[in-house]
Amino acid sequence: MRIERRLTAPRWLVVAVPVASLVAAFAAAAVVLLVAGKDPVATYARLFDRGFIAPGALTNTLVTATPLLLTGLAAAAAFRMKLWNIGAEGQLYLGAVGASGAGLALHGRPGLVIIAGMIAGGLVAGAAWAVVPGLLRAYFNTNEIITTLMLNYVAGLLLTYLIFDSRSYWRDLTTFSARAFPQGKMLPDAAMWPNFNLVLGPIVTLNVPFGFLLGILAATVLWLLYRSTSFGFDARVQGDSPPAARYAGVRTRRVVVAMMGLSGALAGLGGASEIGDFRHVLDPRGLQQAGFGYAGIVVAALARYNPFAVGVVAFLLGGLANAGYSLQGPDFPAGLVGVLQGMILFFALGGELLLRYRVSFSARRAEPPRAVAAAPVAE
Amino acid sequence: MNVNESIAVVLAASAIFYGTPLVFAAVGELLAERSGVLNLGVEGMMLIGAVTAFWCVQHLPGPDWFVLLLATLIGGVAALATALIHAILAVGLRANQIVSGLALTIFAGATGLSSYVGNATKLGGQPALREFSALNVLGLSNAPVVGPILFHQNALVYGSWALVILAWLYLYRTRTGLHLRAVGESPETADVMGVNVARYRYAHTLAGGLLAGVAGAYYSLAITPNWIDGMTSGAGWIAIALVIFAFWRPEATLAGAYLFGLLSSLGFVLQARQVHLPPEVFGALPYTMTVVVLVVVSTGWAKQRLGAPAALGTPYVREER
Numbered sequence: 068m069r070i071e072r073r074l075t076a077p078r079w080l081v082v083a084v085p086v087a088s089l090v091a092a093f094a095a096a097a098v099v100l101l102v103a104g105k106d107p108v109a110t111y112a113r114l115f116d117r118g119f120i121a122p123g124a125l126t127n128t129l130v131t132a133t134p135l136l137l138t139g140l141a142a143a144a145a146f147r148m149k150l151w152n153i154g155a156e157g158q159l160y161l162g163a164v165g166a167s168g169a170g171l172a173l174h175g176r177p178g179l180v181i182i183a184g185m186i187a188g189g190l191v192a193g194a195a196w197a198v199v200p201g202l203l204r205a206y207f208n209t210n211e212i213i214t215t216l217m218l219n220y221v222a223g224l225l226l227t228y229l230i231f232d233s234r235s236y237w238r239d240l241t242t243f244s245a246r247a248f249p250q251g252k253m254l255p256d257a258a259m260w261p262n263f264n265l266v267l268g269p270i271v272t273l274n275v276p277f278g279f280l281l282g283i284l285a286a287t288v289l290w291l292l293y294r295s296t297s298f299g300f301d302a303r304v305q306g307d308s309p310p311a312a313r314y315a316g317v318r319t320r321r322v323v324v325a326m327m328g329l330s331g332a333l334a335g336l337g338g339a340s341e342i343g344d345f346r347h348v349l350d351p352r353g354l355q356q357a358g359f360g361y362a363g364i365v366v367a368a369l370a371r372y373n374p375f376a377v378g379v380v381a382f383l384l385g386g387l388a389n390a391g392y393s394l395q396g397p398d399f400p401a402g403l404v405g406v407l408q409g410m411i412l413f414f415a416l417g418g419e420l421l422l423r424y425r426v427s428f429s430a431r432r433a434e435p436p437r438a439v440a441a442a443p444v445a446e
Numbered sequence: 447m448n449v450n451e452s453i454a455v456v457l458a459a460s461a462i463f464y465g466t467p468l469v470f471a472a473v474g475e476l477l478a479e480r481s482g483v484l485n486l487g488v489e490g491m492m493l494i495g496a497v498t499a500f501w502c503v504q505h506l507p508g509p510d511w512f513v514l515l516l517a518t519l520i521g522g523v524a525a526l527a528t529a530l531i532h533a534i535l536a537v538g539l540r541a542n543q544i545v546s547g548l549a550l551t552i553f554a555g556a557t558g559l560s561s562y563v564g565n566a567t568k569l570g571g572q573p574a575l576r577e578f579s580a581l582n583v584l585g586l587s588n589a590p591v592v593g594p595i596l597f598h599q600n601a602l603v604y605g606s607w608a609l610v611i612l613a614w615l616y617l618y619r620t621r622t623g624l625h626l627r628a629v630g631e632s633p634e635t636a637d638v639m640g641v642n643v644a645r646y647r648y649a650h651t652l653a654g655g656l657l658a659g660v661a662g663a664y665y666s667l668a669i670t671p672n673w674i675d676g677m678t679s680g681a682g683w684i685a686i687a688l689v690i691f692a693f694w695r696p697e698a699t700l701a702g703a704y705l706f707g708l709l710s711s712l713g714f715v716l717q718a719r720q721v722h723l724p725p726e727v728f729g730a731l732p733y734t735m736t737v738v739v740l741v742v743v744s745t746g747w748a749k750q751r752l753g754a755p756a757a758l759g760t761p762y763v764r765e766e767r
Contacts, residue, residue: 151544209741209744210744213687214740216680224726232725364552401557402561402566409552409558416539416545419542420539424540
């Protein structure tokens, strides 16, 4: 087998590889299911039905896809410049804290004010949580993979503290049962984000959550930022070659901190949408079980960091996650969705090889002797 | 009051007890990184080790000590099998090592395969049938101060000390170890020397998986002993940070691991002594401390002294030499 580097990948291959990765991942996960004594075809049929077909399934899928879209964009924005922000999970928690805090504080104001406050709260809190590892990376050269990850666990503990172990602003202490079984304060009705009915036929109507529209807007902004601003240009240069960026006079520290802040703001908006579209309360257990931050990495990698592809992939994986929740039970153990996500990522990574290299299996073609072939180059 | 019940002795003994899994995982990751392969899948591999080992302890027949050792080993082998996926992607297919390692944690970790296996076989909530308990080494467990700290630990603690010594001898006193360091520093040079770069990278990534699995088994067989989804709660990531903290030297992982073991146990020990603080404050200590330690060792001064293997994280392609 010989491997040669491609200079350009054909366009059809750029689309074919992620699609083939999805198919291969489902095939490989079928083996896991067979080993566990389950019928893969029936399992996939149930997943597909609950994700996309059953009444209301598409609406739920969009609700689940919304935070995935935003954490996917958060990962794509940072990863594209080789800034490994693995902290979308914690930044999403903080976004949820900020948005629900703003929603509670603005009680009694008009709905528009409350929703704007929640969006701002999510953006700011997520960005603030991400800027810390950004500053550490920029000024102390600290490995951001580990710092962002450690902060995920700290953020999770902070959530737990706010609802379970303190008399915080977010915790409901009004009734006896709420004091005995800790829970968050419910947001006012005016804080619930609107959704827009889309009639797709006589029977099927689809509720598009407001957060999903914000996500599409965010994808567009990110695309424009990378494409047509000097900040985006600096970020791209720095992602491709840090020495070149320094030579070109890019203020690398500023770009790193700003990009981390932007990435965190996107993840924080994901947390805000989870509160506004769906939970309407700060719910530590539910947020931590969902694992949106980590799944966002899968979304970004499969979309090859393209903001609009992130939307498509988030929709597909949102359907998978949504089906996973609704099926979870004694005959459908938790964890299967993560197995599938991991496999999809493995195959997508393996498929990258086909985009970067040309693989030929011709055994007959004799390899030229290395020394002879290399000699003219060496001189 | 008996000196062995003093807070300092209790803390020192539990620092070693809670730090031991980090020693296994960190030495394993260190071996992989010395060959140039960064494996961010440690957390996932540990969870696979934990669930596999716990299943074995509940289901295999035989004398307790034998089943415990066998379970640890099988847990290690299961994690090794998941490390093989990363090795194929990172070494064979030259994929992005960072994303591949993350994929491994997502695939195997708290919401992935380890959770699936544990839930499908209903391991959660089962009382452990067997566990690693503290030994009375040389009959010295009651000796003042050193007794509880050094002579009243479980078998895996002593195994981890042997591992550190072996890893040190291997890296700095054997020819294979020399080749390994060459592969991590400059695969081109190692290749010219006649060292098979890919083979070294495969072998040490797999060794890292085996040790991560043993570290996971320590959680389900010694620390809690039972099985909970995501029971290592970030220890795998702390182990990766420890490798940096230890400047890629096995003997230094001991100090780092015991420091983090101390932080993990501080909450329990102080709470038992009626010091009241929210449990989340203690819970966050190991994570915040990891960040602080990383900031300290990542400054230019520290990097210059003892840097990472130069080829860490970069695929080696002979054709592009």
